[in-house]
Amino acid sequence: MARSTLFRRAHLVGYPQDCEYTVLVRDGVVSAIQEEGGSEEGADEELDLAGASFVAPSLADHHTHFASWSLSQQRVDLYTATSAAEVLERMRAWLPGARERQPNPHLFIVGQRMRVGEWPDLADMNRLALDRLEDVRPLAIFFAGFHSLCANSKALVKLGIEPEGHDGVLEEADCFRAWTIINEVPEDVKDAAVADTARKTAAQGITEILDLEMDFNIAAWQRRVRDKGINQLRVRCGMYWIHLGPALAAGYRTGDVLPDTDGLVTVGPSKWITDGSLGSRTACCHDPYPGESGGKGHFEYEPEALLDGMQTATRGGMTLAVHAIGDRANELVLQAFAKLDPSALPGSTIEHAQLLALSDLPLFARLDLVASIQPTHMADDRELAEQFWPGRTGRAFPFKALVDAGATLKLGSDAPVAPVDPWDAMAVAISRSGRGQGHLPPWHPEQAISPLQAWTACTSSGKARLEVGDRADLIVIAKDPLTVSAEELRNMDVRGTMLDGRWTHFAL
Template sequence: MDPRSILLRNASFPSLQGLHDVALHAGRIAAIRPARGTAPGRGTDEVHDLDGRFVLPGLWDNHVHFTQWVIRQQRLDLTGTGSAADVLALVAAAIPTGTAGEPLVGFGFRDALWPDSPTCAGLDAASGTTPVVLISADLHCLWVNTAAVRTLGITGADGGLVREAECFRTLEKLEDPDTISFEAYRRAAEAAARRGVVGIVDFENADNLQLWPERVRHGVDALRVEVSVWPDRLAGAIELGAKTGDVLDECGLITMGPLKVIVDGSLNTRTAWCWDPYPGLPAGRKHSCGQNTVPMHELRMLMAAARDAGIGAAIHAIGDRANTEVLDIFEELGMTGVIEHAQLVRETDFARFEELGLAASVQPEHAMDDRDVADMFWPGRTERAFALASLHRAGANLRLGSDAPVAPLDPWFALASAVSRSRDGREPWHPEQCVPAEVALAASARGRSGVRVGEAADLAVTEMNPLTTPGEQLRTMPVSATLLGGRFTWSGL
């Protein structure tokens, strides 16, 4: 919170006519009045003329893996590859001849539609004795070579591919937050602030209750952060007495969030748990309908323990069967919370979100990344895939996010995909699932549909009106300033 008084003059609001002056005091919005060109009141410390720029609630990314987002730039970029051969060529070029060296880690491959298959033998031929771990764009699958299997103690590598639980265990070995500088975290947080972001929900599988307050003490203070706890750390959080909503740091930026549990896999990895089988899976592939990664009785016990301790629940469910099963448990426990992703939902389950008071935390950019994969592996079901409009009409509380690093930590990408269902000049995909701009904006701002007196001065200032800007132009929305508790975390004014 900034104790000073600040006046933002000549501000526009997306839904109001005329210019207004916005007075901020002690980190909150003190007054909003029509702009009349009068002198600022006594005691005003700063005056900024917005010259008609638009003031809107600060934006949140409601699903981030922040450490993985920070270190993505250090990894071999595989996002532009279209085949196993493409990846192998990049790996071979990245490994110095005749050296073993440190493990080479790559990120971003999507193999669901490749014309060839990733194999351990192929990766061994390209990499030699250097351990190589390649992370799929959805974070649910690794492509590893023999050297990595031996060095990292990886088990269950099926022809070079490691999925779900073993994938996550291996990622933990590769991602020690203590080896990443506070400066790297600070730069990533400030980059988010430059895009109007004031807060994130961090789903990194780490000791977030300790790590984030320490980061704030070292200057990583451009964002509010709601931290999650995974099942293996739930008992520790309960022992500490941490409850959802509790403030965890002296600056008031870090709050306790929910228990995070991953119930199924992903679409690209073809492990999302569905009612119907995936077509065209290789012969002998187990789990033809995808798989649940946590037994339902275990999920029920975890959620009940969290509920009884005052901790909310955010449950990853992508396939339609996963969503049904999770909805059933929320109903059985009489517990509200969040379903993360909700990518494929049965028609009869949409209304249950409102009935049970659940939020749907969705990532609209994933629909653009996965539209062709969904057409291939969810045939006849895509009218209810990434179904934002159906969720909204049913009364679900929508929250937009990125799942960074799966998609960029930039809420304007999510907004653009939510309102247009299009990218890269392609025709909209199931345009009936577009949502109005005002719905998408509120879903990116923790439900705030406008700027009101008395609220925290968490604000974004944009050059254009987000309610009237075409979808594709939203992706590059110029953000002129961001304020967090009345403090500028970014200003290009």
């Protein structure tokens, strides 16, 4: 492997575009940047970009469930279905091939991302309907958001639930428990899927992920790096509330580098899920959901119990990543952060922050919290927000309002809820419109952020440009992301991805 690479005649994102530059990477560090034509050192590898490519910091996805995302590539996606009848028909057509591809009768057959809006036949999505499709193998179909699912009788039995009299729908904690069991596939199968997805992720310009898989991820990622050679990504391993005690007992602290991972895998935050999702109408809100008989969603904890758990994690040296979607959930979570003593560690986040009271916006900066957002959810859920949060959409997915209030933003996907695609995330953030939504007006365009703000929220360094002394996690791309349109961002040509000075993707 080349320990040094010299880029010649490169444009640099964030630098004057009327100049070309020479960039030297040596021993995993950006060791020199100078205008083309100056004195230069030799290198093991030289690449002449001929003024036709841009070199920039690499990207990160700040919220994934990576094994689930990897396995989801083999599952049927039902996002575009508009009725229970359509879902059932598409599943009926897909099942023969699914049985053939995965002949093990004990493993789940899985559909995903049913996006329920005004389905007239929603009640037809139930256990008995799925039994008519599949009565031999366990079958489960996740609703969009992955906070609820529908299961057939065989699946309920495998999940330890008596099917008789059950409608097959599982929500929130029951759904999350099912998610973990559904993903219990042989290690070799899961690791092969992860390896393939890691390569594809590197080809998007990503060198770092936060993995919030509902598992104690440390052993899995040590195995993947040490035994399987999966080394295309830096991975921060988040851990859920159920893992907090064992993690602290083992001495883990956020930022610790895990052994046997070549420095690639570190301990991430302590993850807490406090409410549900918009699509499931379980996000905890101040106002009731239309047609829900006064239902305002679900909050998982008594406030004091949440505070105690967050306090334990903080005192144990863990940053916090707290899921809050509805405005009432965000209010309660911000109140808990305000009561922490000592305060939350730097880098702690509120995940999603989809619906916020205007009075809560300044608290992100005051409490030094990151708003970890997933812009593609805005594009996917704009119609649901209009339906379920009427009169409040001006403060839904309030990206610019957060920035204006001094909050730091980080962008992610929440894959498999939405695909890993940082270029699409940036495009949505600056345009307030999703892929294929050109026929629709931008949704609350007053909440769009600038290309620079979106870019720095996506880079692995949190900076707009490369600087001498930076870790050599970088990308070579065809265009300047600070000057192109949203559609050009979505179609960005990533020509090379470098992690620690070595190529994880090369198409130059």
